[in-house]
Amino acid sequence: xxxxxxxxxxxxxxxxxxxxxxxxxxxxxxxxxxxxxxxxxxxxxxxxxxxxxxxxxxxxxxxxxxxxxxxxxxxxxxxxxxxxxxxxxxxxxxxxxxxxxxxxxxxxxxxxxxxxxxxxxxxxxxxxxxxxxxxxxxxxxxxxxxxxx
Amino acid sequence: xxxxxxxxxxxxxxxxxxxxxxxxxxxxxxxxxxxxxxxxxxxxxxxxxxxxxxxxxxxxxxxxxxxxxxxxxxxxxxxxxxxxxxxxxxxxxxxxxxxxxxxxxxxxxxxxxxxxxxxxxxxxxxxxxxxxxxxxxxxxxxxxxxxxxxxxxxxxxxxxxxxxxxxxxxxxxxxxxxxxxxxxxxxxxxxxxxxxxxxxxxxxxxxxxxxxxxxxxxxxxxxxxxxxxxxxxxxxxx
Numbered sequence: 001x002x003x004x005x006x007x008x009x010x011x012x013x014x015x016x017x018x019x020x021x022x023x024x025x026x027x028x029x030x031x032x033x034x035x036x037x038x039x040x041x042x043x044x045x046x047x048x049x050x051x052x053x054x055x056x057x058x059x060x061x062x063x064x065x066x067x068x069x070x071x072x073x074x075x076x077x078x079x080x081x082x083x084x085x086x087x088x089x090x091x092x093x094x095x096x097x098x099x100x101x102x103x104x105x106x107x108x109x110x111x112x113x114x115x116x117x118x119x120x121x122x123x124x125x126x127x128x129x130x131x132x133x134x135x136x137x138x139x140x141x142x143x144x145x146x147x148x149x
Numbered sequence: 150x151x152x153x154x155x156x157x158x159x160x161x162x163x164x165x166x167x168x169x170x171x172x173x174x175x176x177x178x179x180x181x182x183x184x185x186x187x188x189x190x191x192x193x194x195x196x197x198x199x200x201x202x203x204x205x206x207x208x209x210x211x212x213x214x215x216x217x218x219x220x221x222x223x224x225x226x227x228x229x230x231x232x233x234x235x236x237x238x239x240x241x242x243x244x245x246x247x248x249x250x251x252x253x254x255x256x257x258x259x260x261x262x263x264x265x266x267x268x269x270x271x272x273x274x275x276x277x278x279x280x281x282x283x284x285x286x287x288x289x290x291x292x293x294x295x296x297x298x299x300x301x302x303x304x305x306x307x308x309x310x311x312x313x314x315x316x317x318x319x320x321x322x323x324x325x326x327x328x329x330x331x332x333x334x335x336x337x338x339x340x341x342x343x344x345x346x347x348x349x350x351x352x353x354x355x356x357x358x359x360x361x362x363x364x365x366x367x368x369x370x371x372x373x374x375x376x377x378x379x380x381x382x383x384x385x386x387x
Contacts, residue, residue, distance in 0.1 A: 069306035107251030
């Protein structure tokens, strides 16, 4: 019992913050007046990851969220408005990563400031950087995808 | 977690509470002194002798043995300054390491703390040094951190590894303590105390805090509770 008293003040804590910072986006289209209107896609898909081998497809979604790479200056994602379509848009996102200490248990995370986004125009009209800071704030949406009609 | 202002307010509230206890004990002893006035010599007017005590904290030996992630040692020197007041200096060092899947780094620190201890009871006879005490300290420490290695696990984009260069910094704190000192044998004392500490510049410890700061405790927290178990040797005129 006395040994547990001596050691009780230095119990190891656990990391409760397991998520990597995410890049979030939302879909919109241009209406007849040239204004953006938020939209829902029936069956979009996004491919991402070190070798592009992760796929996320959420039916009837307003946007997507994917983790950003840790400490990299740029990364590529592949976007399809319809998973059944052969048309794939490639997005090259350039960012400036910065290191953030979370805790002794969780270690470090890299957040990033989005610099630019270049993309192909098969199904995308434009991609706008709405909020450049990708950090622990889960309420922000960073990119606006304007889909061609 | 308490905010900085709340923590400081709580700290000083505790300080005032502890110090306010002293008159109660003093009054209780005043009564005892009156009833035995004829037997107790007039020690109030005696010249304050310079009695010194030097000791080591043996609890830190035990924790260093139990804990695999740090080794520490602490010692204390005190001297009677007034009839009921001692001046104390404590010092020590620690060598701590943090090794997890995500972080690996080592720190070393040395500390010095100084402050008064006030005894709670009057002496029962000349040369009586056993007593309960409350005290305050100002502690300061110099911390050196070696290069830190980190790994960010990411199964999607790939793991990231990196290094944060070594650094050194100064941190300081204030603390309250309370405890007992017993003379177990002539000039040999044993005693324990508990301590409540508040870090004054926690900002320095926001990133890669030491796993253990000698004299303070875990570097991750703005406040800490601690204890000592001293074995001391006394010398000088009682």
